[in-house]
Amino acid sequence: MIEETLVLIKPDGVKRSLIGEIISRFEKAGMQIAGLKLIRPAEKQLNEHYLLSPEWVSGIAQKTREAFAKKGIEINETDLQIAQRVQGWLKDSLGSGFVIAMVLNGNCAIEVVRKLIGATEPRTAAAGTIRGDLSTDSYDLADLEKRSVGNLIHASSSLEEAKREIAIWFQKDVVYY
Ligand code: UDP
Ligand code: MG
Numbered sequence: 001m002i003e004e005t006l007v008l009i010k011p012d013g014v015k016r017s018l019i020g021e022i023i024s025r026f027e028k029a030g031m032q033i034a035g036l037k038l039i040r041p042a043e044k045q046l047n048e049h050y051l052l053s054p055e056w057v058s059g060i061a062q063k064t065r066e067a068f069a070k071k072g073i074e075i076n077e078t079d080l081q082i083a084q085r086v087q088g089w090l091k092d093s094l095g096s097g098f099v100i101a102m103v104l105n106g107n108c109a110i111e112v113v114r115k116l117i118g119a120t121e122p123r124t125a126a127a128g129t130i131r132g133d134l135s136t137d138s139y140d141l142a143d144l145e146k147r148s149v150g151n152l153i154h155a156s157s158s159l160e161e162a163k164r165e166i167a168i169w170f171q172k173d174v175v176y177y
Contacts (some may be wrong), residue, residue, distance in 0.1 A: 002105065
C-alpha cells in the first residue's frame with residue numbers, strides 16, 4: 001500500500017552535516033521525496049508537533065516512572081507535570097536550529113521508514129539503522145543532562161500520526177507524485 005510519512009532531520013542531524021547521508025538511505029530503500037524543505041521551526045509548529053494528547057501524557061509518564069523506579073526513585077509529579085517537562089525538552093531540542101522536513105512516499109512508507117531509522121534510543125538501536133549507525137546517545141546520559149535523547153530523526157509511526165504531522169509542516173506546497 002502506497003503511503004506518505006513525515007520525516008524530520010532534527011537539528012543534531014543538520015548540525016552534523018548528515019542531511020545527504022540520511023536522505024540517501026531513504027532514497028536507496030525506494031522512498032520518493034514528495035516534499036522537502038529546510039526550516040527553523042516556529043513555536044506553533046513545535047507545540048502542535050509535540051501535542052499533549054491524553055495518550056501521550058499517560059504513556060510518557062508511565063515510561064518515565066518505570067525508568068526511575070528501576071533506579072529506586074519515586075517521582076512526586078503528576079502525569080501532566082512529567083509530560084510537560086519532557087515536552088519542554090523536546091521543544092527546546094527541535095527548536096534549537098534548522099530542521100529538514102520531508103514527506104516521503106512509498107510502499108508501506110510508515111513501517112519501512114521506522115525500520116530504517118531504528119529504535120528511539122541510539123545506544124540500543126540496531127546496527128544498520130540510521131540511529132544505530134550514526135549516533136550513540138542514551139536515556140541515562142540525556143536524563144543526567146536534563147534534555148531529550150538526541151536521535152537525529154523523527155518519523156511518523158502510524159497513518160493518523162502521519163496525516164496530522166504532514167499538515168503541521170506542509171501546507172499546500174507539498175508536491176505529490
Ligand atoms: N524521547 C526522550 N526520552 C524518552 C522518550 C522519548 O528523550 O524517554 C525523545 C526522543 O528524542 C524521541 C522523541 O522524544 O525521538 C519522541 O518520542 P517517541 O516515543 O515518539 O520516539 P520516536 O517515535 O522518535 O522513536
Ligand atoms: Mg514517535
